[in-house]
Amino acid sequence: MRRTEIAVRTEGLTKRFGELVAVDHVDFEIPTGTIASLLGPNGAGKTTMVRMLATLARPTGGSATVFGHDVVGEPDAVRAAIALTGQFAGLEPNLTAKENLILIARLRGHGRRSAARIVERLIDRVDIGEFAGTPIKSVSGGQRRRADLAATLVSEPRLLVLDEPTTGLDPRSRQVVWSTVRELVASGVTVLLTTQSREEADQLADHIVVMDHGRAVAAGTPAQLKAQIGDQRVDVVLLDQAAFVVLSSALETWFSCSADPDRRTISVPAPRGAADLMAVTEVIASAGVSAEEVALRRPTLDDTFLALTGVPAEGDKAEEQIEVPA
Amino acid sequence: MSAVAALRIGPIEPLPPRPARPIRFVRETLVLVGRSLRAIPRVPERLSDVTIQPIVFTLLFLYVFGSAIHIPGVRYQDYLLPGLLGQSLAFGVIGAGTATVTDFTEGVIDRFRSLPVTRLAVISAQVAGQVIEQVLGISIIVAIGIGLGWRPHLAVASGFELAGLMLFGLVAFTWFGVLLGMLMRSSDAVQGLGFAIVVPLSFLGGTFVPIQGMQVVPRVIGEWDPLSAIVAAVRQVTQGIHSQGSWQLTHPIAAMVGWCALLTAICVPLALHRFRANEGG
Numbered sequence: 076m077r078r079t080e081i082a083v084r085t086e087g088l089t090k091r092f093g094e095l096v097a098v099d100h101v102d103f104e105i106p107t108g109t110i111a112s113l114l115g116p117n118g119a120g121k122t123t124m125v126r127m128l129a130t131l132a133r134p135t136g137g138s139a140t141v142f143g144h145d146v147v148g149e150p151d152a153v154r155a156a157i158a159l160t161g162q163f164a165g166l167e168p169n170l171t172a173k174e175n176l177i178l179i180a181r182l183r184g185h186g187r188r189s190a191a192r193i194v195e196r197l198i199d200r201v202d203i204g205e206f207a208g209t210p211i212k213s214v215s216g217g218q219r220r221r222a223d224l225a226a227t228l229v230s231e232p233r234l235l236v237l238d239e240p241t242t243g244l245d246p247r248s249r250q251v252v253w254s255t256v257r258e259l260v261a262s263g264v265t266v267l268l269t270t271q272s273r274e275e276a277d278q279l280a281d282h283i284v285v286m287d288h289g290r291a292v293a294a295g296t297p298a299q300l301k302a303q304i305g306d307q308r309v310d311v312v313l314l315d316q317a318a319f320v321v322l323s324s325a326l327e328t329w330f331s332c333s334a335d336p337d338r339r340t341i342s343v344p345a346p347r348g349a350a351d352l353m354a355v356t357e358v359i360a361s362a363g364v365s366a367e368e369v370a371l372r373r374p375t376l377d378d379t380f381l382a383l384t385g386v387p388a389e390g391d392k393a394e395e396q397i398e399v400p401a
Numbered sequence: 402m403s404a405v406a407a408l409r410i411g412p413i414e415p416l417p418p419r420p421a422r423p424i425r426f427v428r429e430t431l432v433l434v435g436r437s438l439r440a441i442p443r444v445p446e447r448l449s450d451v452t453i454q455p456i457v458f459t460l461l462f463l464y465v466f467g468s469a470i471h472i473p474g475v476r477y478q479d480y481l482l483p484g485l486l487g488q489s490l491a492f493g494v495i496g497a498g499t500a501t502v503t504d505f506t507e508g509v510i511d512r513f514r515s516l517p518v519t520r521l522a523v524i525s526a527q528v529a530g531q532v533i534e535q536v537l538g539i540s541i542i543v544a545i546g547i548g549l550g551w552r553p554h555l556a557v558a559s560g561f562e563l564a565g566l567m568l569f570g571l572v573a574f575t576w577f578g579v580l581l582g583m584l585m586r587s588s589d590a591v592q593g594l595g596f597a598i599v600v601p602l603s604f605l606g607g608t609f610v611p612i613q614g615m616q617v618v619p620r621v622i623g624e625w626d627p628l629s630a631i632v633a634a635v636r637q638v639t640q641g642i643h644s645q646g647s648w649q650l651t652h653p654i655a656a657m658v659g660w661c662a663l664l665t666a667i668c669v670p671l672a673l674h675r676f677r678a679n680e681g682g
Contacts (some may be wrong), residue, residue: 120468139408154517165512169440181432182414182516192416226512390526 082107082234083128088136090123090289096121099289100137105267105282105325107233110260112280113269114380120289121269122162128267129159141234157234162242165223168212172222175211179229193229193395201225201255217248224255235259237268239298241275253279272318274378285383292362292383301374307348309355311369313339318364325362326355345371422519429522429530433513435508435532437500441537448534455485459542462609463549470610475642482542482551483639484608487632489539490570491603494504494578495595496538497531502583502591524579524676531575532568539567553639563638566657570631573661576668583675602628613646625649627664630656 083105090098092344098120105111113121126132128139130150138145144152161163166175173194173287180190198207203221206214211222220240227235237256242251256279258264270276276283277297285293285300293300311326313319316339323334332343352371359366408583441448457517459481467477470682504510504527513523547553555563576596585591605612605619606628612620623629624647633644633653 131511131514151517154515157515159515161508161511163506165508165515167436167509168507169443170436174436174439178436179512179516182513182518184419184430184517185414186417189414189417199589303611327489328512397519 077265080309081143082109083111083139083141084265085128085137085139088124088126088127088134089136089141090120091135095336098134098268098288099360100125101284101289101291103284103291103294105234107265107283108260108263110256110266110268110279111282111284112274112276113267113272113284113286114271114280115286116271118255118288119286121286122238123289124286125159125238125267125269127234128393129157131159132187141246143316149190155230156232157186157236158230158232159225159236160223160227160238160240162238166211166219166226169210171208171210172214173198175222176226178228179226183230199265201228211363217244217251220248221254221255222245224252224376228259232264234267237266239269239271242271249275281362284381287383307344307371307373309343309352309369311341311343311355311359312367314365314367315339318366321358321365322362322364325358329354329358410429411517421677426519426525428497428524429518430526433526434529434533436450438533441534447500447657448538448541450543452538455489455542456545458609458612459546466609470609475640476550477550478546478551479553479640480636480642481609482546482549483544483553483636483642484632485546485557486539486567486573486639487635488599488603488606488608488628489535489542490567490574490631491628493531493535493538493571493600494574494581494599495592496535497528497575497578498581498585498591498595499588500531500534501527501579502585502588505583506586520676522671524672527579529576532571533566535571535575536568540573554641555639559638562654563635564640566634566654569661570657573664573668576672577664580668580672591625602626605629606632607644612644612650620646627660629658633657 081104083327085104086102087100088098088102089096089100093144101120101124104110113119113124115121122134124348126147127134128141128152130146138147140146142156143151144156166172167178169193170178176194176197177190180193181187185193198204201221201224203218203225206218206222211219214222224237224240226324227237235256240256241252244252256266256268266279268275268279281296283293283295283297284291285299293303295303311322313322316336319334319339319341323332326332326341326343327334330343332341334341343351343355347353348371352369356369359369404520422430462481463477467481472480510523514520551565554623581591581595585594605615605623607623608628612623612629615623630649630653632652634657636642636644637653644650644653
């Protein structure tokens with residue numbers, strides 16, 4: 076069998092739906108045994124990306140290989156190597172988790188007995204025994220997601236593709252999914268996950284591709300992406316507009332700061348850290364205004380994301396988004 | 402195993418050698434149909450979708466309107482029940498459509514498609530599972546009809562003829578339903594559209610009252626309504642009632658086979674195309 080260090084490689088991968096370019100010339104690579112994350116707002120093209128890699132959608136341009144197999148030319152070889160968890164749990168709601176897993180093992184080509192053994196072990200390993208005999212439609216959202224994760228593991232995949240695995244989950248279920256993903260990677264599986272959450276990407280991914288409007292707008296490790304945004308800074312939040320105006324002109328004489336009148340926030344670059352923080356507080360004191368908050372901040376992935384995509388927060392803003400047809 | 406690590410959940414469970422494509426197709430279809438069969442007893446309400454409406458119609462027409470309807474030479478039960486049997490094929494479109502739209506939107510089908518499974522098996526199993534479910538529903542209607550006094554005049558040969566016709570009709574209409582389910586985005590849309598088409602066609606098709614007594618416009622529509630051919634065919638086979646009017650009413654069995662063949666010829670390629678196109682888009 077061919078040895079390869081690269082699990083996924085895309086070159087100029089493109090998907091058009093009529094006029095809409097859902098994925099626009101995306102190049103990236105995932106080394107075997109790492110977690111890569113596609114990070115971006117709704118409609119950025121993440122789902123279309125993973126659907127193409129999972130052979131569920133055909134690229135209109137460029138190419139993609141999974142463990143050296145072309146997604147268009149050798150779809151069965153790709154399907155044999157990957158497992159996909161979509162945004163909706165891909166389980167028959169009227170069957171139990173166990174029945175679903177057996178169904179998948181049988182479709183994978185296993186005989187009855189072999190399928191039963193695999194599923195038994197899997198239920199143990201993913202620890203879904205307590206609800207494995209309940210029809211999926213009657214279990215909780217978090218349990219369903221765990222059953223779904225178990226379903227992707229039936230085929231002992233080499234590449235696990237998770238499309239927004241924690242969207243809509245409560246924090247506890249989210250932690251369970253995260254720890255399972257980490258365990259899987261420790262056992263040698265490669266993971267590609269999409270997410271809208273910078274925190275999730277930061278927590279899990281070795282490599283992040285930031286997507287916006289179908290394009291890969293940035294890529295790198297979480298540290299590299301944060302570094303792109305630059306150094307630490309001091310943020311000052313003012314109580315009222317008048318204080319904001321006074322202080323921003325005062326600070327501008329000393330620093331090359333940026334002011335955001337909507338949030339009444341002034342941001343001052345602080346390469347010297349605490350020393351700059353002291354300097355800023357002195358200016359505030361001499362200007363005679365009272366600040367609601369003064370804080371030294373290190374760049375977060377959020378800043379990077381905001382700078383790259385112009386979309387500030389996760390799902391809480393009714394942005395005008397392009398719906399990507401499924 | 403290659404140097405590339407794969408997730409191991411225990412001792413290696415080797416995959417049996419991959420059989421030839423036709424064998425895999427049959428095996429995968431059977432496994433997938435098994436999934437549909439297991440689901441049936443867990444969702445009795447889905448079966449009642451198929452059966453409640455004919456039961457309501459039976460009771461309504463038999464005991465409420467029936468006294469005002471006189472069909473010469475035949476008891477109303479024996480006129481109505483074959484009609485309901487015929488129209489149940491068309492109502493099956495709605496059931497098949499909603500089941501399909503749910504499977505597609507909830508990601509079950511995507512899961513199957515992301516496995517190395519023959520594409521044709523996924524859609525064939527969808528059709529076969531629906532046909533089996535409808536057969537169950539129709540059996541319930543037959544049993545209730547007989548309980549209410551319906552007496553079909555069936556010899557062995559005509560029994561097979563009826564079964565064959567109904568099965569062909571079911572397959573044809575189920576393909577139509579599956580196609581509809583793939584084209585639409587929600588089960589509500591399928592239900593809305595389905596009822597808007599099926600209910601008028603069923604009333605005009607002579608399910609409840611003879612077409613010959615209708616006013617000109619509904620009569621002309623009814624005479625060429627595909628459902629009227631089906632209803633007339635079932636009536637001819639079960640009761641020996643020969644209907645009059647257009648060619649398709651005087652030759653209802655040939656017409657029913659023709660309509661169903663036409664429906665199959667249109668829907669199967671479209672559904673397969675749509676299934677693959679889905680993959681491409």
